[in-house]
Each structure stands twice: as structure tokens, then as C-alpha cells.
Amino acid sequence: MRTTTIPVAAAAAILALTLAGCSGGGDDTTGGAGARTPAPPTSAPVTSAAPTPSASSTGGRASAHTEAELTGVFQRIQFRPAEFTTTDAMLDSVYPGLTVSDASCLAPFGVGWDTSDDAGTVVFGTSNDRSMTAVVASTGETAAATDLVEDARSALTRCADGSALFSMQGKPIETTVETAEPSLTGTDEAIGWRVRGTVGGNAFTLVGHTARVGGDVVALVGWDPTSNTTNVPLATQMFVDAL
Template sequence: MASPASRIPHARLRAGLVVAALGLAALTGCTPSAAQGGESPSAAATATTAPSTTATAPAAASGALDRDELAGLFSGIQFRAAEYDSIAAMLESIYPGLTVSDAACLAPFGAGWESAGDAVEWGTSNDRSMTAVVASAADDAAAKALVAQAEEAIARCANGRELFAMQGVPVTTAVEPFDVAVTGADDVQGWRVTGDVGGSPFTLVGATVRTGQNVLALVGWDPETSADYVPQATQLFVDRIASATAN
């Protein structure tokens, strides 16, 4: 995947961050104003917990990856791991000032996945147009539950599409499935948020993918690259997960 970093002017990057923040607020189906009782991404991520399962993880679960192995997935594909102390801090850096009233709505972004187990890693692409969170859950059932969380959030938080505002700018949105063509994965859930901010269209593209007990949440905000880069980056992660678990 060719490096896109040098092709994104700083002015467009700043504008894109604002549009992305508005798009994320739209996905959550929540108010973007802290004064209206919203939570910051940090509070949201802290409040989000992985669903509990009754299954007991085996002593050496098949396909399990430790955090070092997960960090290795990021290297060589223009992503950086271990740059932020928490997933919430990473999201705040991409979507500054965003607030949400329902933490569960951020599940498609991997928010709160630290609670999914000891092996979780996260980072941004080199050009900061994408974020990725990878968790190696206790077993397949726990991994499936993370995917179900994202699916539920996409369906539930898209209900009642309303007019949103950020700093007085009205936001209209629509959430729809996005066909992410990925091979070698057990579950793939793709989504796209499209909308309008004061006459300027925006798009967010995301994918939640499970390979055995390993789950990836990848989101791209840049409207010029996300439709192509999110599937490409998702496939690269899936291929690396397959290679790591085969060793």
C-alpha cells in the first residue's frame, strides 16, 4: 500500500479532523455538546466493557497472541503501535473535543477493548487517516462477543437519525453497511457514515473483523482514501494475524 502521508496537505488534514469528529458524533447517535450531558471519549472508553461470557478460556488458547505479537502486526504496514497510553487517548488525538452520551456507541472504534483481555494493542496509520485496535480475546466466544458489540452499536446508535450540531454547525447523517472484501476472516462487519456539515459532505468508513479469537476494529476518516485504504489495511492486518497464529 503506497504511503499516502505526503499527499495530504496540512490544511485538508485539519479540515478532515473536524469533519471526522462530526461524523463520529453522528455515528454515536449522541449529542456533541458536553453541556448537554455528553461524555468525553476518555470517559466513554473507560465506561465501555467487554461482554462477559460463560466459557472458560483454555490454559493455552488456540490462536492466542500476546501484546508483543499484536504490536508486531502494526510494523511494516504504515501503522504505529504503542504511541498512546490508552485507546481513549488515541481517539481523542484524532477526534479532539468529541463527546458522547452513550459509551457503547463507540464499540466499532474499539473503545474500551482494553477490558477484553491482557493482549490488546492500538495505533494510527502513519498519515493519521486511520485508527486500528486489535484484541486477542480469551477464546472464540469472547471474540465473537466483541464483534456483536460493534454490530449492535451500528444498528442501535443509527436509529432516529437526527440533526446534530457542533459549534453551531448542523450535521445530518446516514449509516449504512459497507462491503469490505476481506479473505481469511471468520466475521466481517463493515459500515459507512455519510453526511453533511454546513454544506460540506463527509464520510467515515470502518470494519470490525474477527479471525479466530483475534478481533480488529479499523476506521478511516479521510474521504479521499478511506473507501480504498480501509479494506486494504484490513486485509493486511488479517494476513498478518493468520501468519502470526500459524507460527
């Protein structure tokens, strides 16, 4: 499942066209799937954000980003920060009725980072077209950021296959997980993964990346099978370049 590396400028143009063509709007509170009214994009066209100095992968302290800086990154990449008060609420707005017997299994989605004492400054939101979710934690500590990546790695192993962990609106979800090293540049460490499954007889595919740059970590997940294989690595690379 290795993806082809695409130059950031081209990636930005491709993702801009995709998101601008199907931007979601309206009231994005939790509720039934698909209950959103399309609206024009509300943020500026996607551009590759200018890289800022990243922390060394060795050593303890790392330069941290402010909430305003992270919010600006989200907006430039056409993600919508500050829509939801918690990562749980954001996830429920995209996957309504999703329940999990072990909350740590959602670590690859970045769920729970906003309530962690070690995650530092956390900003999260959906893409304009609501096909992807992104959570970024700027910890200010290389060790703390590494722990977040390890939590995601552990969850992908412990919660990989079967139907006992997840359910959607009361129906068990059968899942199979594949992991691979993603084709990203500029990261200190990164995990790529794909979840295939069925719920109520309907098949689905999720694609996700968790990537660390110094003391910053991004968890990005896409649910739309027509675009997630391409757009998740493109969007993740843009976040990485901005961090």
C-alpha cells in the same frame, strides 16, 4: 458498498506508497484538528505480514498474540502503536471535540477494548498518515472475540441515524449508516460499514471494518474520503493476514 478484492502483495504496495507519501509526525496529543507537522515515515515499508495459524471459528480456546507480536504487526503495516494511553485519547486526537451520549456507540472503532476485561491483549494506533485508526484485541477466547464483533454490529444498528447521539465541539452531527459484508479473505466473520454525515454544514464520510480471526479482532476506521474506500479494506486485509 462491496469493495473489490485486491491481491495482498498489490495491496501492500499501494498502501505503502499512500502512507509513505503523507506520513504524520510530531506531537500527537489531543488538540485542534490539523495541528500536526508532517514528518517522514518512521516504520519499515509495508509488506504483507506472514500469516500465523488462526484459531478455529468453533471451539472455545484460541491462540493469543502477545503485545510484542501485535506491536510488530502494527509497525510492519505502517501503523504507529503506543502513541496514546487509551483508545479514547487516540480517537480524540483524530476527531477533537467529539462527544457521544452512549459510549457503546463507538464499539465499531474499537474504543473501550483497552479497558475491557474480556478483550485480552489490546494494541492500537493510527496509520502513519493519520488517515486511519486501528485497534486489535487478541482475546485468547473465540467466544470473547465474537462478543466484540457483536458489540460493533449492535452499535451500527442502535446508533445508525439522527443527530441526538454525537456532537463535535458542541455542534450536533447528523449521521446515516450503511453496512455491508466486506470483501475480505481469511476471516471468521466481518462487518463493513460507511457513515455519511454533516457537522456544522460540512460533509464527512467514515469507512470502517470489524473483522474476527479466531480469538483476534481488528477494528479499522478511515476518515479521509479520498482514500478510505480503498485503504480501509487493504489495511484490514493485511491485519487479518498477520493474525
